[in-house]
Amino acid sequence: MRLRWGRDLGTEADRTTFRTLHTASLATPALRAGLTAGSAERAVRHLRSLLGAPAIALTDAGELLAWDGRFSHHAPQTVALARPVVADGATTVRPRRDIACQDQRCSLRQVVVTPLTVEERVVGTLQVFTPVASAGLVRAADEVARWVSGQLELAELDASRTRLMEAEVRALRAQISPHFVYNSLTAIASFVRTDPERARELLLEFADFTRYSFRRHGEFTTLAEELGSIEQYLVLEKARFGDRLDVTLRIAPEVLPVVVPFLSLQPLVENAIRHGLEGKTGPGRVSIAAADNDFEAVITVEDDGLGEDPDRVRRALAGDAGTDSVGLGNVDARLRSAFGDDYGLVVETAPGAGTKVTVRVPKYAPGVHE
Amino acid sequence: MTPLAGIVAVVAVSAVTIGIGAFGLRISRTTGDFYVASRTVGPVANASAISGEYLSAASFLGVAGLVLTRGVDSLWYPVGWTAGYLVLLVFVAAPLRRSGAYTLPDFAQLRVESRHARSVASVLVVLIGVIYLVPQFQGAGLTLRSLTGAPPWVGEVTVALVVLLIVASGGMRSITLVQAFQYWLKLAALLVPVCFLLVAWRRDQVPSAGRLDVADWVEPLGGAHGLYLTYSLILATFLGTMGLPHVVVRFYTNRDGRSARRTTVAVLGLLSCFYLLPPVYGVLGRVYAFDLVRSGRGDSVVLELPSRVLGGSAGDLLTAVLGAGAFAAFLSTSSGLVVSIGGVVSQDLLSRRLDGVTAFRVASSAGALATLGLTLASSGLAVAHAVELAFTVAASTFCPLLLLGIWWRRLTAAGAVAGLVVGGGLSTTAVLLTMFGAGLSGGPGTVVAQPALVTVPLAFLVMVTVSLATSPPPQVSRTMVRLHTPEHLALDRGSYHPERRGEEPARRRH
Numbered sequence: 001m002r003l004r005w006g007r008d009l010g011t012e013a014d015r016t017t018f019r020t021l022h023t024a025s026l027a028t029p030a031l032r033a034g035l036t037a038g039s040a041e042r043a044v045r046h047l048r049s050l051l052g053a054p055a056i057a058l059t060d061a062g063e064l065l066a067w068d069g070r071f072s073h074h075a076p077q078t079v080a081l082a083r084p085v086v087a088d089g090a091t092t093v094r095p096r097r098d099i100a101c102q103d104q105r106c107s108l109r110q111v112v113v114t115p116l117t118v119e120e121r122v123v124g125t126l127q128v129f130t131p132v133a134s135a136g137l138v139r140a141a142d143e144v145a146r147w148v149s150g151q152l153e154l155a156e157l158d159a160s161r162t163r164l165m166e167a168e169v170r171a172l173r174a175q176i177s178p179h180f181v182y183n184s185l186t187a188i189a190s191f192v193r194t195d196p197e198r199a200r201e202l203l204l205e206f207a208d209f210t211r212y213s214f215r216r217h218g219e220f221t222t223l224a225e226e227l228g229s230i231e232q233y234l235v236l237e238k239a240r241f242g243d244r245l246d247v248t249l250r251i252a253p254e255v256l257p258v259v260v261p262f263l264s265l266q267p268l269v270e271n272a273i274r275h276g277l278e279g280k281t282g283p284g285r286v287s288i289a290a291a292d293n294d295f296e297a298v299i300t301v302e303d304d305g306l307g308e309d310p311d312r313v314r315r316a317l318a319g320d321a322g323t324d325s326v327g328l329g330n331v332d333a334r335l336r337s338a339f340g341d342d343y344g345l346v347v348e349t350a351p352g353a354g355t356k357v358t359v360r361v362p363k364y365a366p367g368v369h370e
Numbered sequence: 371m372t373p374l375a376g377i378v379a380v381v382a383v384s385a386v387t388i389g390i391g392a393f394g395l396r397i398s399r400t401t402g403d404f405y406v407a408s409r410t411v412g413p414v415a416n417a418s419a420i421s422g423e424y425l426s427a428a429s430f431l432g433v434a435g436l437v438l439t440r441g442v443d444s445l446w447y448p449v450g451w452t453a454g455y456l457v458l459l460v461f462v463a464a465p466l467r468r469s470g471a472y473t474l475p476d477f478a479q480l481r482v483e484s485r486h487a488r489s490v491a492s493v494l495v496v497l498i499g500v501i502y503l504v505p506q507f508q509g510a511g512l513t514l515r516s517l518t519g520a521p522p523w524v525g526e527v528t529v530a531l532v533v534l535l536i537v538a539s540g541g542m543r544s545i546t547l548v549q550a551f552q553y554w555l556k557l558a559a560l561l562v563p564v565c566f567l568l569v570a571w572r573r574d575q576v577p578s579a580g581r582l583d584v585a586d587w588v589e590p591l592g593g594a595h596g597l598y599l600t601y602s603l604i605l606a607t608f609l610g611t612m613g614l615p616h617v618v619v620r621f622y623t624n625r626d627g628r629s630a631r632r633t634t635v636a637v638l639g640l641l642s643c644f645y646l647l648p649p650v651y652g653v654l655g656r657v658y659a660f661d662l663v664r665s666g667r668g669d670s671v672v673l674e675l676p677s678r679v680l681g682g683s684a685g686d687l688l689t690a691v692l693g694a695g696a697f698a699a700f701l702s703t704s705s706g707l708v709v710s711i712g713g714v715v716s717q718d719l720l721s722r723r724l725d726g727v728t729a730f731r732v733a734s735s736a737g738a739l740a741t742l743g744l745t746l747a748s749s750g751l752a753v754a755h756a757v758e759l760a761f762t763v764a765a766s767t768f769c770p771l772l773l774l775g776i777w778w779r780r781l782t783a784a785g786a787v788a789g790l791v792v793g794g795g796l797s798t799t800a801v802l803l804t805m806f807g808a809g810l811s812g813g814p815g816t817v818v819a820q821p822a823l824v825t826v827p828l829a830f831l832v833m834v835t836v837s838l839a840t841s842p843p844p845q846v847s848r849t850m851v852r853l854h855t856p857e858h859l860a861l862d863r864g865s866y867h868p869e870r871r872g873e874e875p876a877r878r879r880h
Contacts, residue, residue, distance in 0.1 A: 256410050294712075364476040369852065
């Protein structure tokens with residue numbers, strides 16, 4: 001397709017549409033942060049040029065958030081104007097006497113007040129001040145308010161998604177599985193008489209492991225710390241399984257300082273041990289490796305167990321809670337949210353062929369640090 | 371001399387390097403003896419690795435050549451290359467490690483929160499890398515000529531191919547132990563022959579009249595504009611070290627800011643030991659190989675000395691040792707640089723079009739081949755001088771970025787970009803003019819040959835002025851807290867909050 005200025009850009013009407021869409025897109029990022037003084041301040045200018053009005057205001061349910069345009073002596077009146085609209089949620093046009101002023105030069109005679117709604121609830125108003133409130137302007141104000149409401153709803157969605165993810169991390173933290181606690185304590189108990197020294201060491205490992213897992217602060221940690229906790233976990237699992245569990249670790253020391261999401265590897269190791277030993281009589285092998293690949297670290301967790309149906313894994317990664325893979329979907333989501341969609345989990349598996357999970361972590365990602 | 375021993379040495383070094391690169395060091399351990407904490411890279415191992423990657427053809431061959439031809443003034447090269455780490459230690463090492471940046475573009479992005487700054491820094495990394503690579507390839511040409519009598523381009527093409535092989539096979543991924551071993555190999559390769567040479571010198575009682583006691587060789591600040599040239603050299607080498615892409619990435623391996631400082635102190639010690647040796651070769655060359663000064667082949671003095679002093683099979687053997695050491699120097703520095711160039715280009719410039727591995731291979735191959743072309747076309751400066759030009763560009767760009775970025779909170783994205791562009795543009799122009807022998811003379815010629823004293827202050831000035839006229843990035847306070855507080859203090863370093871994602875600096879997009 002050829003693009004040449006002034007010729008192939010369509011008719012005047014098309015161009016007006018493009019301009020309108022572009023102006024709307026400028027206001028989008030601010031509104032997607034939710035309705036606050038800061039976001040309203042950034043969005044209000046674009047909304048005014050969208051409506052072509054001399055002055056407009058954005059309020060929330062009880063306060064003026066931002067004013068753009070001339071004659072800002074009307075700004076204090078906006079709160080009173082907003083109140084009835086917030087109460088009954090209908091667009092109203094208010095006449096001259098409601099926005100009285102002494103300024104001779106002021107040309108504002110009428111104001112259109114439209115509600116901004118999120119999930120059926122009025123959260124604020126858009127107020128358009130104008131000399132004459134034509135039917136067209138009222139319609140335009142209504143449409144713009146509806147569009148803004150849509151953006152605010154998306155913002156709400158973003159926020160609740162984030163809250164959900166945080167809740168999942170908290171849940172994962174509390175999710176040292178009851179089986180693991182029970183099994184570890186039983187294994188330790190079996191050593192209390194025969195080998196008290198070992199029992200003591202195992203208890204200390206258990207204490208350290210729980211302290212790390214219940215840690216409150218920070219969403220990120222270093223690979224060194226995460227591996228340290230995995231090491232304690234493995235000591236406890238080995239006490240339980242003895243020679244049935246054969247673990248190999250191959251860690252390049254260069255990648256130990258890499259920053260990873262807190263508790264992002266431990267669930268993978270737990271899965272590997274479970275799958276590596278489940279339904280098998282002989283010993284199971286689990287190998288954990290971390291390699292240096294220039295600007296990223298590549299971490300793999302592999303077991304030689306029964307493997308799994310790829311479809312089940314796909315469902316687990318998509319967040320289906322019905323599968324028994326502990327936190328696989330959660331780890332995947334957190335990796336993607338921290339490092340971008342290129343850095344999700346890669347799971348290679350098939351029935352009877354073992355499972356290999358690969359995690360890639362960039363050595364540096366903006367905004368991600370301990 | 372018979373070229374056989376030398377060829378065997380070079381082939382052996384290349385084969386071993388490729389082998390290690392391809393197969394890596396596979397150390398498997400079971401849980402029993404696995405303790406993560408004890409496996410972090412310690413300061414001494416890390417310092418050896420940094421020195422191993424840092425000591426290039428310029429240090430191994432070039433310094434001796436310059437001491438031979440220019441005399442005492444050129445001692446500033448090894449002094450500056452060591453003292454650069456002092457500046458790094460005092461001002462940069464710990465904050466840089468605490469920042470969490472892996473490459474210099476990472477640092478630019480995280481400090482001034484701008485993707486433009488990142489892109490400009492990426493281009494500069496490639497520029498500095500290529501300028502640094504040219505003398506490495508050139509040194510390889512010289513070495514092969516001294517060992518076998520082949521024309522220089524044979525060695526240049528050979529080293530380019532070996533480096534390409536190493537990188538394309540996915541190897542040489544900055545394995546600390548391998549790089550650390552390289553330092554001790556290079557040290558031994560210079561130390562052992564020099565002992566034999568000194569003993570032979572004592573025994574021979576060769577007259578040195580008219581060679582060592584010449585006024586313009588032993589007295590400093592000789593020649594036209596000596597004072598300017600010397601200070602410019604000091605500035606470039608002292609401030610350039612912190613801007614070398616393959617050195618900076620090594621600091622990431624340190625556990626924290628404190629161990630980054632310890633590593634730098636160890637590097638200072640290791641380099642100080644190493645740099646005692648090349649000047650000795652230069653002085654011995656003055657006695658035994660004075661004709662190299664006239665024939666303009668000063669850079670091969672290290673390789674020529676054994677056969678001239680000792681001769682026979684002993685001389686051949688020592689030449690082979692030196693040749694192997696020199697080749698190890700080219701290969702480690704070159705592959706470190708090519709990997710850095712490849713990483714930056716593939717990550718920042720190609721990642722949208724190609725997948726990671728392909729992009730990396732394409733980028734590093736292109737880097738190596740472009741350098742080869744530049745090497746074949748350039749006019750053959752002294753190796754040490756050519757390397758110092760790369761330091762000049764680094765000192766005129768990344769030095770102001772790092773020093774101001776770490777120590778001055780007013781630095782802005784616009785200021786950083788303007789300073790990088792002005793400093794980088796001017797110094798690169800001067801470097802290219804010098805490399806291709808533009809033949810300027812007098813005052814302008816001097817400035818072009820050694821531009822640091824002009825370009826470095828200018829870059830600082832532009833960065834400060836433009837920064838003062840613009841507003842600093844929104845998260846600057848957070849960044850400064852992270853850069854300057856020791857890790858063991860528990861305080862809010864601005865952990866990642868996804869809910870405020872819209873306000874985070876621009877995220878990397880693929």
